[in-house]
Amino acid sequence: MQVRVFEAPDMASGLKQVKEALGADALILSTRTVRKGKLGLLGKPVLEITAAVDERWPQGETTPRPAAPPRDNSQTTSPAPMGTTPRQAALSYENLWQSPAPERPASAPTPAPEQEDTRQLRSELQELRQLIQGLAGRLPATARTAPAYVEPEFIRRQPATDPADNRPAMQLLLAMGVDRKTALTINRYAEEELAPEQMKDPDRLREFLTRAIAGVLRTTGRLPDKGKGQQRLALVGATGVGKTTTIAKLAAGSMGRLGGNIALITIDTYRIAAVEQLKVYSEIMRLPLEVVIRPQDLEQALERHRERDLILIDTAGRSPRNEAAMQELAAFFPLHLGIEPHLVLPAPTRDNELEDTIARFSCLPLASFIFTKLDECGPLGVLLNTQLRHGAPISFLTNGQRVPEDILTAEPARLADMILSHDGACYHG
Ligand SMILES: Nc1nc2c(ncn2[C@@H]2O[C@H](COP(=O)(O)OP(=O)(O)O)[C@@H](O)[C@H]2O)c(=O)[nH]1
Ligand SMILES: [Mg+2]
Known part of the structure; x- marks a missing residue:
């Protein structure tokens, strides 16, 4: 296993460094903010990411390791100044959100999987923008308490054996994807509880079925x-x-x-x-x-x-x-x-x-x-x-x-x- 420490001004560029150096299968072991420079506690905050990669880990099809050796600015011992190269600047959160695609140097074409990575990151950032909005x-959401569950009588009964599938309740339930056994049971209950004319009234039937189904569902949100x-x-x-x-x-x-x-x-x-x-x-x-x-x-x-x-x-x-x-x-x-x-x-x-x-x-x-x-x-x-x-x-x-x-x-x-x-x-x- 190869373990390395990366430094970056923010998470986005740090993770980019990790990906470039170790590939997309790299594992983040820890992240922390440290202060650098002579000013001690008042020094510039720097994000330190410890990441590892193991050649034995299975490789994902969409995340091949980069063929190129790690970039200089990802060395454990002497990280280069951060956020200074055009590539890093192009990959800031803001640029990813706003620009259609980060610039790539003409001399070093990036393989397709990495473009896919960037596209994916941009789409995630789009979702995050919506999150902020x-x-x-x-x-504040309201906490809800689940009512105590009491199994209704009709669920404990044996399902009917031979109801006609063209009964209104049966038709509705099967069309909604309710499985046959459950539909048969609910249909039988409806036929016992509702008068024939009520069974033919779609609104009445629907209201009855809604209550019947609500009665058997257990929830706990x-x-x-x-x-x-x-x-x-x-x-x-x-x-x-x-x-x-x-x-x-x-x-x-x-x-x-x-x-x-x-x-x-x-x-x-x-x-x-x-x-x-x-x-x-x-x-x-x-x-x-x-x-x-x-x-x-x-x-x-x-x-x-x-x-x-x-x-x-x-x-x-x-x-x-x-x-x-x-x-x-x-x-x-x-x-x-x-x-x-x-x-x-x-x-x-x-x-x-x-x-x-x-x-x-x-x-x-x-x-x-x-x-x-x-x-x-x-x-x-x-x-x-x-x-x-x-x-x-x-x-x-x-x-x-x-x-x-x-x-x-x-x-x-x-x-x-x-x-x-x-x-x-x-x-x-
Ligand atoms: N249409 C739709 N997509 C969803 C829903 N919930 C999650 N997704 C999408 O499903 C994909 C995988 O979601 P993710 O949370 O990463 O799945 P995970 O691998 O189980 O963690 C993402 O593109 C999500 O935006 C949902 O309720 N409806
Ligand atoms: Mg997930």
């Missing part, structure tokens, strides 16, 4: 109130499902209520880009971010933030098919640490894939399901199906890429209404 006018004891949430799930974005939304949504008394921890150290993404969010919200590599270091990191009301823990995307990776992940959540793992599931996922993912992540003590990408999903019966099959409550729903706006706290009546209205996107904003 969103934060400006954000009001509760985040802590200030000074009421610390809550530790970890978001787990496959790669790209929206864990990091949802952490940013949850943190931003709790900022007002908790007075910023939040800390972020990431154990997603597989890729530099993953740490970088959360680091940028943490900088914008001025929240501390801890990068934890080994399970045994997590307790100390939590201890350092024991006064915070909310700890949000981001994790690496794990393929649920990789047993070893799942065991590694589980090692971060010994029960005595009191961390609640919440499984992030994209709503537009095929039923069998969803079931497979849930089965494999069930080696963790899952506290809830968080459904993401509702804006890309058609019928939302999947929410009810998953809930009834697995029992874990639903806590949050996300319906877009905008941070912090596109997140909803799960509530039974709202969820039932969404399921029967067919379209997650209509709940935008």
Whole structure:
């Protein structure tokens, strides 16, 4: 393993140096601000990044290591003055936000993957700009308490065996993606409770089904109130499902209520880009971010933030098919640490894939399901199906890429209404 220390005036140019020198698979071991110069405490603040790379780590297709040797200004012993080269200047946050593309020297064409990196960084920064705009006018969110769950009588009954599929309730439920067994049960309940003419009245039927579905859904979108004891949430799930974005939304949504008394921890150290993404969010919200590599270091990191009301823990995307990776992940959540793992599931996922993912992540003590990408999903019966099959409550729903706006706290009546209205996107904003 190669470990090196980089110095930079800010996180963006520091991470750029790390990427250029060690490649995009480099791991950030620590970051800290030190003061340089003869003035001691009054010296110029400099960001010091310790990063490592190991040739044995698997290489991502989109993040090849650079063929060129490291640049001079990334040497451990004598870092060059920072922010002075045209290349560094072109890669400042401001320039990335404003200019269409950073200039590249004609004599040293950059390979395509690096352009892709820059494009990705720019698109992330676009999202961050929206985050800042969103934060400006954000009001404190209201904590919601989940009502005690009492399983309704009709769920305990045997489903009907031979109802006609052309019954109005059946048709509506199946069209909304509610699975057949559940639809049969709800249909039977509706036929028992409603008069035939009420069954034919679409508004009456819909209102009845909304109440029936709301009655069986369990939700728990509760985040802590200030000074009421610390809550530790970890978001787990496959790669790209929206864990990091949802952490940013949850943190931003709790900022007002908790007075910023939040800390972020990431154990997603597989890729530099993953740490970088959360680091940028943490900088914008001025929240501390801890990068934890080994399970045994997590307790100390939590201890350092024991006064915070909310700890949000981001994790690496794990393929649920990789047993070893799942065991590694589980090692971060010994029960005595009191961390609640919440499984992030994209709503537009095929039923069998969803079931497979849930089965494999069930080696963790899952506290809830968080459904993401509702804006890309058609019928939302999947929410009810998953809930009834697995029992874990639903806590949050996300319906877009905008941070912090596109997140909803799960509530039974709202969820039932969404399921029967067919379209997650209509709940935008
Ligand atoms: N359409 C849509 N995209 C989302 C949503 N949540 C996250 N994303 C996008 O999904 C991609 C992966 O998100 P990320 O948080 O990095 O996923 P992670 O790998 O699980 O941490 C990003 O482009 C996000 O903007 C959502 O609710 N709707
Ligand atoms: Mg992530």
